[in-house]
Amino acid sequence: MKDKPTRAARQPRTHPSPGNATTATPHEPTRRRLSGRATIADVADLAQVSTMTVSRALKDPAQLSPEARARVEAAVTELGYVPNHAARTLATSRSHVVAVLVPSLSNTVFVDTLAGIQDCLGPAGYQILIGNTGYSSGKQAELVSTYLSHAPDGFLVTGIDGSEAIRQRLAAARVPVVHMYDLSRTPGEWSVGFSQQRAGFTLTKYLLERGYQCPGFVAAQLDPRTMQRRAGFRRALREAGLDPDVEILTDEPSSVGLGSKLLAQMLSHAPACDAIFCCNDDLALGALFECQRRGISVPGRIAIAGFNDLPPSAWSTPSLTTVTTPRYQIGFEAARLLLQILDGHPPERSCIDLRFTLTPRESA
Amino acid sequence: MKDKPTRAARQPRTHPSPGNATTATPHEPTRRRLSGRATIADVADLAQVSTMTVSRALKDPAQLSPEARARVEAAVTELGYVPNHAARTLATSRSHVVAVLVPSLSNTVFVDTLAGIQDCLGPAGYQILIGNTGYSSGKQAELVSTYLSHAPDGFLVTGIDGSEAIRQRLAAARVPVVHMYDLSRTPGEWSVGFSQQRAGFTLTKYLLERGYQCPGFVAAQLDPRTMQRRAGFRRALREAGLDPDVEILTDEPSSVGLGSKLLAQMLSHAPACDAIFCCNDDLALGALFECQRRGISVPGRIAIAGFNDLPPSAWSTPSLTTVTTPRYQIGFEAARLLLQILDGHPPERSCIDLRFTLTPRESA
DNA sequence: CTGAAAGCGCTTACAG
DNA sequence: CTGAAAGCGCTTACAG
Known part of the structure; x- marks a missing residue:
């Protein structure tokens, strides 16, 4: 009595009748759990191996004898067995x-x-x-x-x-x-x-090389990555001996609508600004829309650059200069x-x- | 010996010395599992109750005596106990x-x-x-x-x-x-x-009421919801005695760029088309960009309507007529x-x- | 109000 | 190549 295995003690289990070992022979319906799903024990019973063998068959089939492997595979497909992740997680702590x-x-x-x-x-x-x-x-x-x-x-x-x-x-x-x-x-x-910093630096350098005299920086959200881009912007302007403080910063969430608003602010606070570096394409697109609304020529009166190269940026009129990132x-x-x-x-x-x-x- | 509980047999466990029942007294470091996390048993030991009582404390504190509850709560915070989801899932099959x-x-x-x-x-x-x-x-x-x-x-x-x-x-x-x-x-x-169908119908009706004579339908992706909108479009045109077949359909994935392309196609295939119903705002925005590129007036020469009311749609120039959906x-x-x-x-x-x-x- | 026992479904050493 | 035993951490009846 004391040798009775735990599994049997835990739960009565109907086995396929011992006679029909071949998978082709129909057998009694295998017992299922409450969850309605077949367990590894069901597969083991049907394949006439131990649960461990099934476990091995699942993770490293090469370890099994061809016969055992075939029986397990057949049982798995017949029962539609799918491993239970919770159990695996609990057992492996992975x-x-x-x-x-x-x-x-x-x-x-x-x-x-x-x-x-x-x-x-x-x-x-x-x-x-x-x-x-x-x-x-x-x-x-x-x-x-x-x-x-x-x-x-x-x-x-x-x-x-x-x-x-x-x-x-x-x-x-x-x-x-x-x-x-x-x-x-x-x-x-x-x-x-x-390097967010280098990216900001590179784009700003480009603007300067194109001849813009007074680039400004426009940013929202102000997360650390944005601030790094800003640092790159400032470094480029300082190296060129220009004023790095032409900027509009806000911690509002970024959006196209906000881009329109910030462009307007930049125009009124820094009328000399002839190019803006928006910390992302959404802001840049909004800025472009606002220019269109006001009949301001882009890049004639003011240049606009974005960041990220989102899909719409290649299609706007004019299309958006930006930094393409490996997202x-x-x-x-x-x-x-x-x-x-x-x-x-x-x-x-x-x-x-x-x-x-x-x-x-x-x-x- | 045979009465020794399974838990003890499974694993030696260090208990806080029996003397110090009060939570204020320092005690030996509680044993942790490999996972590095305290378990319900650790909490039980520290609080000097059974694991079940801890389990109850977690799901329905009112069931416990105030003293037991207080000890469990203290133990939970002291150990930084967090329930293990995998174990809970396995036990409850939820x-x-x-x-x-x-x-x-x-x-x-x-x-x-x-x-x-x-x-x-x-x-x-x-x-x-x-x-x-x-x-x-x-x-x-x-x-x-x-x-x-x-x-x-x-x-x-x-x-x-x-x-x-x-x-x-x-x-x-x-x-x-x-x-x-x-x-x-x-x-x-x-x-x-x-009702996607009714939404398509309503938008089309609106276009007709605005006096457009030859609305066309532009769609990509062609999933069932898009096709329902199309059905609404067709019903409205039929009821108005107009040609419902002014349409450009493609199963390519939808995008702003594709919108530009499809607008061009519509213009060349159906020059009489004076309003387009794009099955989503991305397509509509692309169509708008293409009109801007070609110097085609919107809505003067051709009206453009979208679907979904995505954030940029309120800000484009002109802003986009669309259907706002409760996403x-x-x-x-x-x-x-x-x-x-x-x-x-x-x-x-x-x-x-x-x-x-x-x-x-x-x-x- | 509280606890002992058994079980959820899997895997990990340990044997043979 | 294969299996018996114990354990992962929790909960569910069942008692008291």
Whole structure:
């Protein structure tokens, strides 16, 4: 009696009658759980092997004898067996979930990045939990806590930059974190992106080379990446001996409508401004619309440049000069880096620079 | 010996020394699991109650004596205890995960809907898994399978419309499904949205009332919702005794650039066309850009109307006449409906009509 | 109001 | 190449 295995004691189980070992023979309906799904034990019974053998068949079929493998495979398809993730997670303490924190989804920027993440992580069997922080560090902290309870295997984040407290919670949880979009200067911190500062510098240089005398900087949201672009703008102007303070900054959320508004402000506060560097394409598009509304010629009276190269920017009239950013690649490579870390093969460089491209078009 | 509880047999556990029952007294470091996280057993030990009492304290504190509750609460905060979702899922066969299938994230339409879903489901303790089907029914089938293995408590879907096979897999899994965006005509099927057909009809009627003689329909992607709008367009033209066949349809993915291209096609194929109904705002914006490029006056020579009222549409020059859709509300209400179903309190009506609004502006 | 026991479905050493 | 046992961390009846 004391040798009776736990499994049998836990629950009566109907077995296929011992006689029909061949898969072709019809057998009694296999017992299912409440969930309605077949379990690994059902497969094992039907295939006449132990649950472990089924487990092995699933993760490394080569380990089995051809016969056993064939029987397990047949049982799996016959029962429509799908592994239960919760059970696997509990047993392995690997959730195969990655938490992704992005500051916004309202333009295509981070959506492209998510696509890259999905394309890398999906085939590797990972699910992603997407948290939209709305550029708020309170929301960030909240999401980190929530996701931590799901025990993700890793985090992919944009814009944790602000809060030291959040960084510490993440460190305490000993979960690997890859930062996206900017290049980290903190040693030992993984990052995939490009130099926001250099991108801002490059675009501004371009404007100066085109002969604009008084470029201005227009920005909203004012997240750290935007501020880096601004730093690049200022550096270029200073190097050229020009006034770096022609700027309109607001922490309102970025939008096309806001771009219209900010263009108007720039025009009235700095009438000499002959070119504006908008910290993103949405703002630039709004600025362009406002110029059209007022009959102001672009780039004749004022040049307009954006940032990111969103899809509409190539089609507006005039088309928008901008900086093309490797958004999809950032997601894909950040995910790939995380996978390498999780597999115990971290690369040497902790900081992957994916670069940006200046894309001159008609507006500047 | 045989009475030794399983837990003790499984793993040696260090208890706080029996003497110091008060929470203020320092105690030995509590044992943690490999995962590094405290477990319910750790909390139980520290609070000197059973694990079940902790479990109760977490879900219904009122059930406990004030003393026990206080000790559990103190232990929870001291250990930073966070419940393990995988264990809870396994024990309850409720995953607290909802799978959401959307056809695209590349404009703000479904992003708004996701926000609504999050805002409803997040506070209720649910996580969402977001699947982007890319308007492909193959991808749909794939995502349904993948997500089914995560045993979501429910599905929120847009555009399963196509495949009967997918509908059946979902039905077989006995998981509740709420359809979003159109109103289902299939009895017993939950849906939250508005009548796409009526919306198409209403916008077309408006164009006719404004005196346009030869409206045309421009559409891409050709998903079922787009085709419903087209049906509304055709009905309105037929009722007016006009030719409903002025149309350019393509199954290419929708984009601003494509809008420019399709406007050009319409102009050359149907020179008499004096108003176009674009099946979404991206297409309409592209069409507008193309008119600007060609120096064609809008709405003078040709009127342009869009669909959805995306944020830029209010700001273009001219601003875009369109149909405003309750995208956020659709997500929120669909999620709320799902929650009601999961709680065993389904509403009587299976079909929730959230309506649309005609938004006339400058372009038509 | 509180607890002992068994179970959820899987995997990890450890044997053989 | 294959299996018995124990464990992952929680909850659900069932008792008292």
